[in-house]
Amino acid sequence: MRNKKSLTDELFNITYKKRIPLYTILEITYSCNLSCKHCYIPNNYLDKKNGYLVTNEIKGLLKEIASLGGLYVVFTGGEPLLRKDIFELIEFAKKLNFYVILFTNGSLINKSVAKKLSELRINRVEISLYGNKEVHNSFVGGYEVFDKVVEGIKFLKDENIEVFVKTVINKENFNQHKFLNNFCKKLGVGYKFDFVLTPKNDGNMEPTELMLEEKKVLSLFREYKHHKEKTDDLLSRLICSASMNVVGINPFGELYPCLQLPYKLGSIKEKSFSEIWLNNEFFKIFKDIERYKGCKECELLNWCNRCPGLCFVESKSLFSCSSVLKKVAKIFKNLS
Amino acid sequence: MKYKIKPDIAYRKINDEIFIVDSKNSYLHKVDSVGSFIFENIKDGLDEEKIVKELVESYDVDFEVAFSDVKEFIEELIKKGIIEKDAK
Numbered sequence: 001m002r003n004k005k006s007l008t009d010e011l012f013n014i015t016y017k018k019r020i021p022l023y024t025i026l027e028i029t030y031s032c033n034l035s036c037k038h039c040y041i042p043n044n045y046l047d048k049k050n051g052y053l054v055t056n057e058i059k060g061l062l063k064e065i066a067s068l069g070g071l072y073v074v075f076t077g078g079e080p081l082l083r084k085d086i087f088e089l090i091e092f093a094k095k096l097n098f099y100v101i102l103f104t105n106g107s108l109i110n111k112s113v114a115k116k117l118s119e120l121r122i123n124r125v126e127i128s129l130y131g132n133k134e135v136h137n138s139f140v141g142g143y144e145v146f147d148k149v150v151e152g153i154k155f156l157k158d159e160n161i162e163v164f165v166k167t168v169i170n171k172e173n174f175n176q177h178k179f180l181n182n183f184c185k186k187l188g189v190g191y192k193f194d195f196v197l198t199p200k201n202d203g204n205m206e207p208t209e210l211m212l213e214e215k216k217v218l219s220l221f222r223e224y225k226h227h228k229e230k231t232d233d234l235l236s237r238l239i240c241s242a243s244m245n246v247v248g249i250n251p252f253g254e255l256y257p258c259l260q261l262p263y264k265l266g267s268i269k270e271k272s273f274s275e276i277w278l279n280n281e282f283f284k285i286f287k288d289i290e291r292y293k294g295c296k297e298c299e300l301l302n303w304c305n306r307c308p309g310l311c312f313v314e315s316k317s318l319f320s321c322s323s324v325l326k327k328v329a330k331i332f333k334n335l336s
Numbered sequence: 337m338k339y340k341i342k343p344d345i346a347y348r349k350i351n352d353e354i355f356i357v358d359s360k361n362s363y364l365h366k367v368d369s370v371g372s373f374i375f376e377n378i379k380d381g382l383d384e385e386k387i388v389k390e391l392v393e394s395y396d397v398d399f400e401v402a403f404s405d406v407k408e409f410i411e412e413l414i415k416k417g418i419i420e421k422d423a424k
């Protein structure tokens with residue numbers, strides 16, 4: 001039995017080559033009790049509740065994904081804890097031996113929710129936090145939830161649940177990075193940050209306006225010694241794992257190569273997951289390296305974390321460029 | 337003696353091998369095909385003695401070899417926090 005970091009690569013490579021849906025991101029609702037400024041879900045999606053997958057449909061989906069080799073499942077939203085069947089779904093996923101992760105804003109986690117999640121043996125909870133009380137509450141739309149979120153994290157810790165705090169450092173919380181880092185250390189939870197903001201799924205670029213200026217990103221990365229590893233493999237630079245071993249599913253049961261890539265592969269209301277997953281030819285188009293002409297000639301190629309989702313959302317083409325990616329690549333170039 | 341897989345463990349069989357994620361630190365483990373055979377028998381509720389018997393029959397190995405393989409593998413799984421004694 002081996003236990004090495006290389007195992008992660010091995011599992012990734014096997015599932016990538018065989019197109020096994022190793023990692024499923026399941027949006028189970030668009031409803032949310034908060035209104036975060038950078039949210040990628042278009043505002044008019046929030047009220048669409050008719051046609052959401054019902055409990056048994058999600059269970060059937062999980063069963064199929066498990067039988068195809070899926071190991072990790074993320075329940076996300078909206079706010080997944082707003083769904084009344086969330087515990088039933090987690091319990092079902094655990095019985096299928098999935099590694100279950102919950103993405104939540106944390107504001108609905110009280111003592112009994114934490115206890116229930118622990119009883120269900122959830123593997124990890126990831127919570128979004130954007131700064132101190134004033135900054136966080138303002139960023140999530142003016143709701144007074146900071147104290148509840150922190151209390152929720154403590155309840156989860158009391159139940160020995162693995163917790164990660166996630167944030168996007170942006171124009172409104174740049175000065176909060178140190179606070180968050182120290183705060184998480186004090187709480188004894190993991191902390192991860194990003195600075196990339198994506199457009200809404202309908203192409204609305206508004207969230208990206210919050211992205212930090214290049215100078216600030218550079219200072220952030222220099223301080224925390226982040227760097228981007230260079231690789232000479234052009235294919236790996238251009239092609240991500242969307243539709244290879246990653247799949248995104250929205251509350252209506254529509255399948256996407258990734259939730260960041262709103263290119264519909266099919267709907268499980270019309271066909272089974274396996275039928276859509278095994279027969280879709282999206283990955284063939286996607287992997288056709290000849291189509292990435294612009295990228296091959298781009299001076300920023302070596303520093304670009306190419307995301308077809310961002311390209312698609314911005315320009316409706318998988319093979320075009322993205323202004324956000326270009327900005328990020330320039331930053332990495334300057335860092336190198 | 338019977339063992340059971342801890343409820344917080346995640347695992348999946350891929351290509352005759354089982355990938356296991358432990359709950360302590362989310363580490364990934366991989367067991368080969370013989371290990372997978374033993375692991376699946378533990379999952380199905382067989383006791384140590386029956387697993388040895390199954391291994392002898394399925395893999396055409398001596399009892400002593402099978403006995404020591406199963407014992408060693410079970411000890412390793414316990415050490416890694418993947419299985420525990422089943423009190424039932």
